[in-house]
Amino acid sequence: MSHAAITDEFLPTTQTELCRWVGENAHGPGLPIYPVGGRTAIQYGPALTKKGIALCTTGLARVIDYPARDMTITVEAGIRIEELSKILAEQGQRLPIDVPHLHRATLGGVLATNTSGSRRYGLGTMRDYVIGISAVDAEGQPFKAGGRVVKNVAGYDLCKMLVGSLGTLAVVTQVTLKLRPIPETSLHVWITFDRLSQVDQALERLTTSQTRPVSVDLLEPRAAAAIVTEAGLELPVNRPVLCVGFEGTANETSWQADTLQDELRPIGPHGDHFVQHDDASSLWFALTDFQVPSEEPLTFKANLLPSRTVEFVGAAQQAGCTVLAHVANGIVVGQLPDEITTVSAAAQRLESLRALARKSRGNLVVVQCEDSWKSALPLWGEPEPGWPLMRSLKQQLDPRKLFNPQIVF
Amino acid sequence: MTTATASLPLQMPAPFLDGLRLILGEAGLLADPDELLVYECDGFTIAKNAPDVVVFPTTTEQVAAIVKLCNQYQIPFVPRGAGTSLAGGCLPVGGGVMITLTRMRKIVEVNLRDRYAIVEPGVVNVHLTNHLKGTGYHYAPDPSSQGACTIGGNFATNSGGPHTLKYGVTVNHVLGAEMVMPDGAIVEIGGPVEDSPGYDLTGLFVGHEGTFGICTKVIVRLTRDPAAYRTMLGVFNSVQDATQTISNIIGAGIVPAALELMDQGIIEALEAAFHFGFPLDAAAVLLIEVDGLEVAVDEEARKIIDICRETGAREVRSANTAKERLLLWKCRKQAFGAIGRLSPSYCTQDGVVPRTKLPEILDFITAVGERHGLRIVNVFHAGDGNIHPILLFDERNAEQVKRVLIASDEILNKCIDLGGSVTGEHGIGVEKINFMSKLFAPHDLAVMAKVRAAFNTGQLCSPQKMLPTAGACGMEHIERKAPGRHAAM
Structure with a gap:
């Protein structure tokens, strides 16, 4: 984020205070408002060009109601994910979303950016867990939707509307979540293959596997090396890796690991390793943190049909990218190589990858790059058919474009 | 006071009807008042109002052409699936055209590798599941009316069912849709891929109750079949003990696939209808199902049986065969049919x-x-x-x-x-519209009205549904005269 564009910061400690301030801005100066939480996704989207004020939600971090026996919690949106996880863990519960930088990331930020990771395959994404929401519109008026019960179809589902809306429609102040029990244990099977075509065969086999993984990731060797280093583990990294995660009782996870090994044997993997206990936790963290914008010149995310993802990963690898794919979901996170030093080189490299994603019913967005490159790149990918409806929604809810005005679909 | 039944029939201009005939052919519409009576209500039988014409399109293009024609002549229109809504979701409040989608019933594509299916809105819920039998995949949402209700209707109302406890409701299983918007434009939202850039319109559109347009295709997520089931019947001498058991199971961090309660009254009716062998002197039974890996289900079932016993179950039976399990579920899903005996x-x-x-x-x-x-x-x-x-x-x-x-x-x-x-x-439909202002503050409803206005600017598409402030004549004045005779849930 171009910090030069942020002239001030407002840090409310109550929703009332937040409403008043947003309302005064709307009826007064009408400055752009940039909602922020833990600022972990601050690179996302176009560069800021208009001077405005950051609206920081970290002062809104109270637990409103935690009826643990209902497996729901209502909390303010500025709570850090680490803090939230700690509170839930005391009751043996969790919000099963993989969040990088969880000591900084806030619930509101995770919701607004629809953050997810490897476990989305088995456990879903934020849209599956948010059952109630309170937010403040661009006029400073509070509104809510959903409720505190796990099943509810009264009114439009504004929770879904706000998940992934990047702070462009309203500022989320309070969230009610559906929770899950913490599993007894987890285990990864780290399988190396000589060729990507074998990975494709393995994925085909997985569609009728007797096992029920919670994650299915494909790592090309550069990503595998980075993740193994981050996790402090010793695992083979010089070939493509299929990393399959299981959660449950010790009995369930070990049975599944053994079964998967048997099922994939005919494909002839180069080798496989079980990652268990503390090492399994370290690996979850490393897989999650990989998607965080790094020192690389540009990070992108492609979404496409799962069956076409191995082909895409092959092409990205050929293009020198470091790539992790949540391959059974068709989600690919990649980094352009260091040798890309100009925006035109970046645009060229991305264009062919985007074309491949488009051919596979998907798209490609830029997650992070230098601010000076942003105006020259199609950050949100090629236009989607639903974008005119999204602009219409923005026009209704924030007609003066006060919230994150730089983001337009 | 106005009532939904009191709205005056609209004058259908002859050129408008001719236009519809041109789009659909003579077999594609009904305009005879006697034939229209069938469509005067859905599963919510309190409020009745026959449409002026019912059309049966077979393609998206026909739906778009109908909607455009309605716009041209300023005639209201409302979509309808199988009409199993229990809240008057399909009631043509302002009369006009009812667009019935039951002839759009093709399963367009099934892709197991990418775990999705594309279906037309008139596909009956259970037909998709039957179509998938033997593949190892199924469509998870299973409303009790699944033998009749359509997937387009499920999309419109965000339907649930017994297995939503573990698997979630319709919205958790929809990836995208093709919509004919209220102005007749055809738009695809979401798609077979996840995380399309932009807002989650799919998530917002599920449960729109026909107010954002007409859904002409649904892209649904397919779910792996569970490897194993354990289905149990906990028998209790008091309803209190049964409800306490539910609370204790969830409180212990166990998420069964389904957890259903039936009290003495319903047991009596079911036993008379199906002769399953339900204990007639029990105050309540809990139908509990766990699913998952063969290696895991026994342990989970054992924990549940222990909890049932701790909270006073006098007996916990298990379904020993697949046939027994199916019969138990048949009893549960057809419970409403059995009420007629009471x-x-x-x-x-x-x-x-x-x-x-x-x-x-x-x-x-x-x-x-x-x-x-x-x-x-x-x-x-x-x-x-x-x-x-x-x-x-x-x-x-x-x-x-x-x-x-x-x-x-x-x-x-x-x-x-x-x-x-x-x-x-x-859903809200027309039945619960008066409760909206009890559940939500005026500004909550104002935001919802803006959301509707983003997609539906006029008053023609599903008028007077969902929001109490919508439409010219307020539904809040409707006085219910008789409760509904509801068929299934």
């Missing part, structure tokens, strides 16, 4: 409470029944806290009917007081 008419409610408040709401329902001299039986999705009290009555007794309406409102108001909702899966 009473000439009945009214089902669809409230939700936090799961820990189940004992409290069940006590309240009993007290309401006693206070109003009404018999109320219960069969519901207990694990989700989604209650379905069934109020029995005789519609020939006007005074009794009045008591049923008062009792229903008391129960739903109590759900709100306990931190719940007035609908878990049936």
